[in-house]
Amino acid sequence: MVTLMATKELLTQLQEGKLLCIEHVNQQLVLIKKENPRINAFLYTAEKEALERARALDGKRKKGKVGKLFGLTVGVKANINVIGMPISCASKTLENYYGTYNADVIEKILAEDGIIIGITNMDEFACGISGETSAFGPTINPTSPKHVPGGSSSGSAAAVAAGLCDVALGSDTGGSIRNPASHCGIVGIKPSYGRVSRYGLIDLSMSLDQIAPCAPDTDGCALLLEVISGYSDNDPMMYPLSVPLFTHFGKQPKTIALSPVFEELCKDKKIYKIVKEKVLDFAKKQKLILKEIDLKYVALAVESYYPIVYTEFFSGTRKYDGRRYGKRIEESCKEEVLRRIIGGRMISCAEYEGRYYRKALRVRRAIQEEFEKAFKEVDVIALPTTPELPHLLRKIPSPEASYAYDAFTIPANLAGICAGVVPAGKIDGVPVGVQLYAGNFKEDVLVTVMKVMEGQ
Amino acid sequence: MGKSVMARIGLEIHGYLAMHKTHQKLFCRCTVDQDAAPNTTVCPRCTGQPGSKPMLPNKEAVEKVVTCALMLDCSINKKLIFQRKHYDWPDLPKGYQITISGTYSHPVGEHGKYLDVGITECHLEEDPARWDPETGLVDYNRSGYPLIEIVTEPDFTSAGEVKDWLESLLTTLSYLKAVNKNAGIKCDVNVSTEHHPRVEIKNVNSIKTIVLAIDGEIKRQHEVVAQREKVFAHTRSPPDTYGKTHFMRSKETALDYMFIPEPDLPLIHITDALVENIQKMLPEKPHIKIERYKNMKVSATDAKILASDLALADLFEKLAKTVDPLLAAKWLRHELLKIMNVTQRTLQEVEFDEKHIAELLQMVVKKEITDQTAEGLLKQMIEKSFSPRAYVAQKGLGIISSEEELGKLTQKVVSEHPEAVKDYLAGEEKALNFLIGKVMALTKGKAKADTVKELLKRRIC
The missing domain is CATH 1.10.10.410 (Arc Repressor Mutant, subunit A)
Known part of the structure; x- marks a missing residue:
């Protein structure tokens, strides 16, 4: 188990030239070669590209000003387009697809002098909670190797936890960055819907998907979020909002809330205990008002989430018809992806007009309104990340049990609000993260709370 | 046929919107260019690359459709919800088409009327790519072109009515510079005779063929009935080289497009201000112009020709203020159009100062110059507009009456x-x-x- 250097310290060393980019990348490449065969976090290592870029950045530093991510290595989930790299979504369907263009977030990372070091493993097409549905083998949790690392951004979280890259991009549709961040003992943020451009992110569920950063600490996560945020007319679902400097951590909250509904839904009471203690302690030390908030509709989150995901995923995968990207998806994908496609087709059929998808959208609206109301009264809501500890590797639960596993993360996606996870403790050596919800586009409040809570 | 057959005919008309200002596609900034080499005006969006998203719809296209809808007396929906229409075909890069038609849509305009024919709705959609079934090659240049669809009520009773109406509609759309005439129109034609279920003929692409298709279908349905068989609802192919349509698919195997609201696009708001502004700019309709010209004693034929082109109609109306409308009509319809024809020019290409033409006609009226001299001058004025009076004086072209x-x-x-x-x-x-x-x-x-x-x-x- 490696000890990770704090992002701030690493960045200072790189920016001041105490650690050359080329040295840093070389060290990490050695580590990847050693560890990745076991962890399976990277599907592709961009060795040549990263070394070239590191050399160029070292030259740039001598000439003057450098970017916010100077020299930091970035792992990129296999569903985010990078020119010339295999963007397979960990599926046989896209096995031979190489990015033809850069996602908006990739352009932003390159503009701030980040180094793309590789493409990370994931659940196939982001359909999964454990990393085990990848067509290229499961990812191993570096922090707790007997348990799954969580998913679907399994490779990104595992790579960060194992020190194979400094920060990473995942995506979060129903908890896909928060769940593995919690299980691997790192920090992850699901931005508000519309905060980060989705242009270049391969669809799971278009109305819920967000590209999401993860890092060893809140500093790193807030930094990457700051870099990738901001309006782009490539994503028509964005608003032209200005982006606060998240790394300044200036927005102090006044109130924090717990909700009895989450305590009730939490199957493993030890998890809730850790979370609750952490929050009580935090509120006391920070002199925050602690509130209890009633949320009626979040219990319906899972039931309304899946019809939406199935329907949108079915639609988004129609382009994989075997004419353009090698293989027809229905003939090349694994079970969970196929289940969602078949389900999506059934829901979309005219016969079922509006009975499921549109009803689900209505429940989602109710959940949105519930949170809008809640965040008029409180600044942040604290809850567990998952209702149970991650299952043991290869002890794959039933689809129903897997779906229920996202019960605490899905509400944030349905409501469009931002949410983050920081490590809170461990149960039997398995990391447990506390999850925080903040209002729509209140990432500045969110990261401030995460930063303080992480330090305690 | 002993007695005439009662027929009800409805149309779904598709046309390419002319993008004069932006020259861009509907959901990306790629150029709209019918003549570009294959696959040169494309991007990740219009080729449907994994992870690409549409951009907000081209404002010009939205405004054009609103303009057309208003011209057809439609009421405008202030909230536009784009839909995904799914089907599996080689020309469709995303596996679905983005359109405002479909199960849950609110069309741009609805409940309109044009020349006594009800307009069911008017909406906007993107064109698929061009697929050549012979070679299997796909050209994505066309993918994402903005299309307008106009759906009529089944208010026509004969092919002749359809022909006259479509010609007038095309003139109206040309007034708005809304539709790319060179790209042509495509129609789906629905025909139902004597209350039998309706039969649809797909993709008929000229007025002449539409007439052929309708007459053929009325006759076919009549023959089916004469043989004591049932007319059933189905879709037929466009007329082949022998003018025959063929069975394509029955209603039972009708495609399920599995419409869903497009999750990658927000609701588009049409503001009252926009509708008001467009309403103010709308030109007078051709058939109203024709009536007005006839009231000025212009012959029906001349009136129709003058109103067939907005630039010509505008010129006529300006001239009629200062010279006798009959003289103006005669000169525009006969002399000007003749010269245009001979020199292969269009009015849009010529920059006339109508004061100069008025001056010319006044000189004719006052017998200052002969008709022959005036014709010669008009020919020169097409090249570059000038004051004929000054020119005549300078060159000594005035009439010899001594x-x-x-x-x-x-x-x-x-x-x-x-x-x-x-x-x-x-x-x-x-x-x-x-x-x-x-x-x-x-x-x-x-x-x-x-x-x-x-x-x-x-x-x-």
Whole structure:
């Protein structure tokens, strides 16, 4: 188990030239070669590209000003387009697809002098909670190797936890960055819907998907979020909002809330205990008002989430018809992806007009309104990340049990609000993260709370 | 056929929107260019690359459709929700088409009427790519072109009605510069006779073929009934080279497009201000113009021709303010259009100062110049507009009306052509025309033929 250097310290060393980019990348490449065969976090290592870029950045530093991510290595989930790299979504369907263009977030990372070091493993097409549905083998949790690392951004979280890259991009549709961040003992943020451009992110569920950063600490996560945020007319679902400097951590909250509904839904009471203690302690030390908030509709989150995901995923995968990207998806994908496609087709059929998808959208609206109301009264809501500890590797639960596993993360996606996870403790050596919800586009409040809570 | 068959006919008309301002596709910034080399005006969006998203719809396209809908007296929906229409075909890069039609849509405009035919709805959608079934090659240049679809009620009863109406509709759309005429229109035609279920003929692409398809289908349904068989609802192919349509698919196997609201696009708001602004700018409809021109005593044929082109109609209306409408109509319809035809120009290409043309016509009226001189001037003015009065004065092109001057010339012609004079006196009218021609030639067309004729007659008799 490696000890990770704090992002701030690493960045200072790189920016001041105490650690050359080329040295840093070389060290990490050695580590990847050693560890990745076991962890399976990277599907592709961009060795040549990263070394070239590191050399160029070292030259740039001598000439003057450098970017916010100077020299930091970035792992990129296999569903985010990078020119010339295999963007397979960990599926046989896209096995031979190489990015033809850069996602908006990739352009932003390159503009701030980040180094793309590789493409990370994931659940196939982001359909999964454990990393085990990848067509290229499961990812191993570096922090707790007997348990799954969580998913679907399994490779990104595992790579960060194992020190194979400094920060990473995942995506979060129903908890896909928060769940593995919690299980691997790192920090992850699901931005508000519309905060980060989705242009270049391969669809799971278009109305819920967000590209999401993860890092060893809140500093790193807030930094990457700051870099990738901001309006782009490539994503028509964005608003032209200005982006606060998240790394300044200036927005102090006044109130924090717990909700009895989450305590009730939490199957493993030890998890809730850790979370609750952490929050009580935090509120006391920070002199925050602690509130209890009633949320009626979040219990319906899972039931309304899946019809939406199935329907949108079915639609988004129609382009994989075997004419353009090698293989027809229905003939090349694994079970969970196929289940969602078949389900999506059934829901979309005219016969079922509006009975499921549109009803689900209505429940989602109710959940949105519930949170809008809640965040008029409180600044942040604290809850567990998952209702149970991650299952043991290869002890794959039933689809129903897997779906229920996202019960605490899905509400944030349905409501469009931002949410983050920081490590809170461990149960039997398995990391447990506390999850925080903040209002729509209140990432500045969110990261401030995460930063303080992480330090305690 | 003994008695005429009662038919109800409805149309779904598709046309390419003309993007004069942006020259861009509907959901990306790629250029709309019918002549570009295959797959050169493309991007990740219009080729449906994994992870690409549409951009907000081209504002010009949305405004154009609103303009058309208003022109067809539709009520405008203020909230547009784009839909995904799914189907599996090689020309469709995303596996679905983004459209405002479909199960949950609110069309841009609905409940309209144009020349007594109900307009069900008017909406906007993207065109798929061009797929060549022979070679299997796909050209994505066309993918994402903005299309307008106009759906009518089944208010037509014959192919003739459809033809007249479509011609008028196309004129109206050309007034708005909304539709790319060169790209043509495509129609799905629905025909139902004697209350039998309706039959759809897909993708008919010219007015002539539409007439053929409708007449053929009415006859076919009549024959089916005559053989005591049932007409069933189905879709037929466009007429082949022999004018025959063929069975494509029955209603039972109708495609399920599995419409869902497009999750990658927000609701588009049409503001009241936009609708008001467009409403103010709408030109008068062609059939109203025609009626108005007829009230000015312009003949029905001339009125129709003048109204067929907005630029011509505008010019006519400006001229009619200062000169006799009949004279203006005659000169535009006959002389100007003739010159345009000969020189292969369109009014849009020519920059006329209508004051100059008015001046020209006034000179004709006041007999300051002859018709022949005026024609010559008009031909020159097409190249570059100028004041004819100044030019005539400068070049000495004014009419020769002095009897003294003309007298000298007639004297000359009469003495040079004694044979013709003799023939005329023997009763040959043609001989007089010959002599008139000779005098006119000497004046270079600057004399009035009538005057010359009178002078000649006087001199000879």
